[in-house]
Amino acid sequence: MSFEDLGLSAPLLRAIADAGYTAPTPIQSQAIPAVLTGGDLLAGAQTGTGKTAGFTLPLLEKLASAGPAHPRVIRALILTPTRELAAQVEESVRVYGKYLSLKSLVIFGGVGMNPQIDALRRGVDILVATPGRLLDLHQQGEVNLRHVSFFVLDEADRMLDMGFIHDIRKVLAILPPEKQSLLFSATFSDEIKALAERLLKSPRIIEVARRNATADTIAQKVHPVDRDRKRELLTHLIERHDWHQVLVFTRMKHGANRLVEYLDKHGISAMAIHGNKSQSARTRALSEFKAGTLRVLVATDIAARGIDIDQLPHVVNFELPNVPEDYVHRIGRTGRAGAEGEAVSLVCVDEEGFLADIERLIKRPLPREVVPGFEPDPHAKAEPIQLGRRVLHGAPGARGSEPARSPSPRSAAPRNGRGTPRKADDRPARSRSR
Incomplete structure (x- = not known):
């Protein structure tokens, strides 16, 4: 199968060729036609399978075919868990959309808000964001999501691991009820299934690799x-x-x-x-x-x-x-x-x-x-492993963890249920961002 077989237009095919790609990966060959057809999608794909192009290419195709919006408004929102992934996804949008007249923007915490606000005010078609900064800017009235017709939740499993479930719910509450939603996750845990039931309507389900498998290469x-x-x-x-x-x-x-x-x-x-x-x-x-x-x-x-x-x-x-x-x-x-x-x-x-x-x-x-x-x-004996304020027991048969000490509520870092520190720099923090 080639990219030409997937129903993509000439400007996108030209950009794909410029990037040096000749044949779609399995997730791309399944996800692209599914997104172009319409309807929600639940996709299971490991890192490195080409899933980013699996949703950016059909989103670009659908937005371009719909024609420009006047004034320019946010029509597609892609939510990612980390700054690096957000930047990577937005870079893919620009690479594949280089021959289209669509504008994209990435916003995340840890950098100044003013340049992001200026870009939002000039108009954006596709917004790639981390949850914290998105909610910060929305609360300030700088992000208008009322016209979003495409929503992508990328790396949903990592989102939940990092404790972003409450932020995701807040984002869902401010998005229009009628939209095409895509959820991508490396694993399909019970939590992911519950999130999919809340977000997706009768989704098509694609899983291109055995769950929790590692690549044969x-x-x-x-x-x-x-x-x-x-x-x-x-x-x-x-x-x-x-x-x-x-x-x-x-x-x-x-x-x-x-x-x-x-x-x-x-x-x-x-x-x-x-x-x-x-x-x-x-x-x-x-x-x-x-x-x-x-x-x-x-x-x-x-x-x-x-x-x-x-x-x-x-x-x-x-x-x-x-x-x-x-x-x-x-x-x-x-x-x-x-x-x-x-x-x-x-x-x-x-x-x-x-x-x-x-x-x-x-x-x-x-x-x-x-x-x-x-x-x-x-003859070495296993010792407990210090992980922040927790002590892990990683020796065979010694499962579980315990607190190393009793931290004060002020100093205790937010954590998810498995003890992984939640990342602080992408959650809403009014005093930090200004």
Whole structure:
């Protein structure tokens, strides 16, 4: 099948060709005709399957065929969980819509409001937004959503993980009841199904990959290692195999910072992205990493959402996630669109329980490979893992967590039910944004 077979117009086909794409991915070949036909859509697709084009292309087609609105008003709203993903989606809108007379805008927290307000006042057809900044600007009367006819909720599972369910409900309450709605999610949990029932009307359901599956193009392996030798082992692997463009995951922001310091000290260029980094610092790190001038990008799970890099060869789990679904999201950064990739996990005795949970989820054992010179101590005892104000027990059979101390209500960070800190910089915060 080709893009010509999907019913897209000449300007879009020209832009697709300019971008170097010749054939649609499975999610694109199913989602594009479904959206063009009309009706709501519930789509299950893993990261890296081409889902962004799966909804941006038909939205552009339908808006262009409807003709310009006078005055120019927001007719399509795309809601994403993070700044990086919002920027990536809006970039796709501009790339594919380059030969159309449609205007798009991305808005998110962490940057000044005034330029966004100015752009909104000049008129926008397609708005890509994170929930917090969207609600901030709507409350100030700067966002008019009364004319929205297309609504996309992207990465819905991550939205819920980050605690955005209340913000999503607020957005739904201010959107017109009559619209075409699309919900994209990597997994179909009970919470996602409940959200879909609230948002979608008799949706068509598309699921292009087995739920919680990992791509066959990703070579996965585990390197057992003592907890205090992980940084040394990572440095060894990067240098020995001459790795470039390595995306490394840590659990916590301060752990990412310490790892960057260690790698820099050992002559490996590295930068970190997480919620405490300014938007300019995050943009610079991503730009240098994509360009190949930065060798290692160290990220937390939430900050890495939206990283879209063709041919990313290596993903390293410096620390295993305590939520097994996050493993699937992490390694989905590599092995995209048929390209081969490698996902390496450095696992100490504290994390063997997490590893067992991951293998249970993906329904396959991960091969273990001890690196010579980094043999783990066979007598090492598992220790609890500190995760913010919680203590995780990741040893086999020691499931669950407990509070490390009793934080005061003022200092306690909002968290979802699984203990993942909710990201603060994209929720409404009146005093912060001004």
